[in-house]
Structure formats: C-alpha cells, structure tokens
Amino acid sequence: xxxxxxxxxxxxxxxxxxxxxxxxxxxxxxxxxxxxxxxxxxxxxxxxxxxxxxxxxxxxxxxxxxxxxxxxxxxxxxxxxxxxxxxxxxxxxxxxxxxxxxxxxxxxxxxxxx
Amino acid sequence: xxxxxxxxxxxxxxxxxxxxxxxxxxxxxxxxxxxxxxxxxxxxxxxxxxxxxxxxxxxxxxxxxxxxxxxxxxxxxxxxxxxxxxxxxxxxxxxxxxxxxxxxxxxxx
Numbered sequence: 001x002x003x004x005x006x007x008x009x010x011x012x013x014x015x016x017x018x019x020x021x022x023x024x025x026x027x028x029x030x031x032x033x034x035x036x037x038x039x040x041x042x043x044x045x046x047x048x049x050x051x052x053x054x055x056x057x058x059x060x061x062x063x064x065x066x067x068x069x070x071x072x073x074x075x076x077x078x079x080x081x082x083x084x085x086x087x088x089x090x091x092x093x094x095x096x097x098x099x100x101x102x103x104x105x106x107x108x109x110x111x112x113x114x
Numbered sequence: 115x116x117x118x119x120x121x122x123x124x125x126x127x128x129x130x131x132x133x134x135x136x137x138x139x140x141x142x143x144x145x146x147x148x149x150x151x152x153x154x155x156x157x158x159x160x161x162x163x164x165x166x167x168x169x170x171x172x173x174x175x176x177x178x179x180x181x182x183x184x185x186x187x188x189x190x191x192x193x194x195x196x197x198x199x200x201x202x203x204x205x206x207x208x209x210x211x212x213x214x215x216x217x218x219x220x221x222x223x
Contacts, residue, residue, distance in 0.1 A: 041215075045212055048211070050208075058212075090156055101144070101205060102147060105158075107156055
C-alpha cells in the first residue's frame with residue numbers, strides 16, 4: 001500500500017484566502033508531482049519536483065506555488081484563492097529511474113472556493 | 115513536449131475483451147504507464163512498459179511499440195467493476211510524468 005498522504009481531503013474556503021495543501025510521503029521518493037483534475041476530466045500536471053530544492057512548472061499554467069525543502073514534503077500554496085481554483089488536486093510520488101517508477105497517488109484534496 | 119491520445123469512451127459487455135489504444139509523442143522516452151481511475155478516486159497503477167512487447171498481469175495486458183509511439187491496454191473477461199477511466203501516461207527522460215485524457219470504459223451486463 002502506498003504511503004502518500006494529502007490533507008485536507010475536502011476544503012471549502014472564501015475568495016481571497018491563502019491556503020496550503022499538504023502532501024507527504026514516507027517512501028523516500030525523489031520525484032513528486034501535483035496534478036489538477038476537474039470532475040470527469042483529465043489530469044493536468046501543474047508542478048513537479050526531482051528532489052529537494054528542485055521544482056518545475058507543469059504544462060498547465062497555475063497560480064499556485066510549491067516548495068520542496070524536505071524529501072518527504074511537497075506542499076502547494078495558493079496566495080489568494082478564487083472560484084476558478086475550485087478543483088481536485090492530486091499529489092503523487094515515484095522513485096527516480098529504473099523499472100519500478102510507477103507513481104503512487106494520494107487520495108486528493110477537493111477544493112471549493114466560494 | 116508530450117502529446118498523448120486515446121479514445122474518449124468504449125463500451126463492452128461483461129465477459130468480453132476490450133483494447134484501449136494510446137499513441138504518444140515525447141522528447142526522450144522513459145516508460146509508459148497505464149492507470150485505472152474510478153470516479154471520485156485517485157488513479158491506481160496497472161502496468162508499466164519500457165521495452166517493446168507485451169506485459170501480462172492476470173486479466174490485464176499492455177503492449178508497447180516505441181518505434182511507433184503506440185501502446186494498448188487489453189482487458190480480458192470484463193467484469194462490471196472494470197467500469198472506470200483508463201489513463202495512459204508517459205514519462206520522459208527527465209522524469210516528467212504526463213497523462214492522456216483517459217478512456218472511459220463502460221461495461222454492460
């Protein structure tokens with residue numbers, strides 16, 4: 001079973017609030033990812049990291065930011081939430097290279113901005 | 115960049131076989147993955163191909179042709195619980211993992 005955790009699972013907040021979505025993994029994986037997914041729609045890569053102090057933007061432009069100060073932790077922050085940020089955010093991690101590079105997903109955070 | 119294409123939806127009856135095709139273009143190839151995602155849940159890993167050929171895992175098999183940028187996922191002896199979205203994902207040499215839009219498989223009695 002994958003050991004990757006996201007908190008909170010559900011969040012409803014008002015417009016303009018600052019929020020941080022937490023993602024932690026205990027597998028020692030170097031690579032971590034954030035995806036955004038609307039109901040019934042595809043997964044869009046918004047951020048990824050190869051390791052500590054390494055972050056890159058994905059192909060879908062996002063107003064969120066990420067940090068990777070520790071291997072196990074990859075939080076995503078929205079400085080000022082807007083209704084357009086309403087979506088599900090999925091965090092994943094995988095090992096670098098090799099045959100076993102499957103990505104393990106957290107359960108997701110369903111964000112609603114009102 | 116990476117471009118991944120797969121059909122939007124497929125319907126099949128219980129007990130049948132369904133093949134989901136995926137074509138991709140990527141800068142530097144480091145493996146192709148298939149994931150299953152039930153509505154409202156996180157994706158779960160099904161298979162991984164990095165070399166050409168067929169990988170079999172029980173009722174699920176996945177095939178890869180790197181020269182053609184092509185893969186398929188074969189689901190045999192379909193069960194109602196197999197109704198889900200099946201996602202093709204490609205990793206490039208820098209470890210960037212991107213997903214296709216997914217194929218919704220509907221299994222009917």
